[in-house]
Amino acid sequence: MLVEKNTSLQNLNTFGIAASADVLVRLTSTQAVQEVASSAILRTPQGALRPSLVLGGGSNIVLSGDVVHAVVLKMEIPGMALVEETAKHWIVQAGAGVRWHDLVEWTLQQGWGGLENLALIPGTVGAAPVQNIGAYGVELQDRFHSLDAVDLRTGQVFTLDAAQCAFAYRDSVFKHVPAQAGDFGLAGQAVITQVRLALPKQWQPELGYLELQRKAESLGIAQPSAQQVCDWVCAIRRAKLPDPAQIGNAGSFFKNPTVTQEQCRDTIAREPKIVYYPLPDGRIKLAAGWLIDACGWKGKTLGRAGVYEHQALVLVNRGTLGSCDNSVTGGEVMTLAAAIQTSVYERFGIRLEPEPIVV
Structure with missing residues (x-):
């Protein structure tokens, strides 16, 4: 294991938030994880377990403060x-x-x-x-x-x-x-x-998602290969979602809320164009991106945090990616998220839940 102190996390989170870690430990094997678990790095003088933050690709996390005081465990196990x-x-x-x-x-x-x-x-x-x-x-x-x-x-x-x-x-x-x-x-x-x-081994393509159905129909391919489905999915994602290397983001920021059929009927009566998906258990999943867009947030900015113009479900870094002085802060991201949640609740009576882990 490799231990780093007072190290920047800006390049280790896809939002590009300029925060640092008191202690970061890079772990490349199971044995290394076991070693750090028994070391003083993760123990108080009394032997209690210190708070820790497991960090992978940094793509589903919002660093809300300037410094992470928990021990950051950077997972780099290959194979x-x-x-x-x-x-x-x-x-x-x-x-x-x-x-x-x-x-x-x-x-x-x-x-x-x-x-x-x-x-x-x-x-x-x-x-x-x-x-x-x-x-x-x-x-x-x-x-x-x-x-x-x-x-x-x-x-x-x-x-x-x-x-x-x-x-x-x-x-x-x-x-x-x-x-x-x-x-x-x-x-x-x-x-x-x-x-x-x-x-x-008995693989069959999963084409239940509407955009995949349309792609298959437009190309006249009823039984695409797994590679073809992969290519379609990549094309759809690239068209809707920003590349974190170019525009800092944490992917979909809110979970799609689920409601009962009765709640869905009530919402449809007020909002006939709402996008929803029936679930196997009888509940209904509503498209959070549609709810946010309907409240007028797509393309809007608060401070240096914004809503992506091509997909309202994605919050983005409107500052300078890689800059310590002009990058978005975790506080700006969470302020924007809270404003969106308030708008959606006031209009639809639905509470959106963030998808990323907020530290």
């Missing part, structure tokens, strides 16, 4: 491999530090479909289960097999299956602290080191 083959699945494993899209591309190069709908999602493999990432009709839990993690309290490695991860919409056991979720909360208690995914 991708086929670890098992069953009658129905290829089981692939990747290190927590692997860039997620690199894993998607690698599996497709091997001829294994299943992750193509999740192409171009920013961030690392280790962060994917925490957020239960999802896009274009597929969520991580649909392809998840198991993961390995290190308990920061004991330094022991343990394994969780899908049920133990308690996946929900943009949620998992890793986003809850024990006080909020009984004995199963693992936020601040554990670090994911390896993730395994089950890719189906």
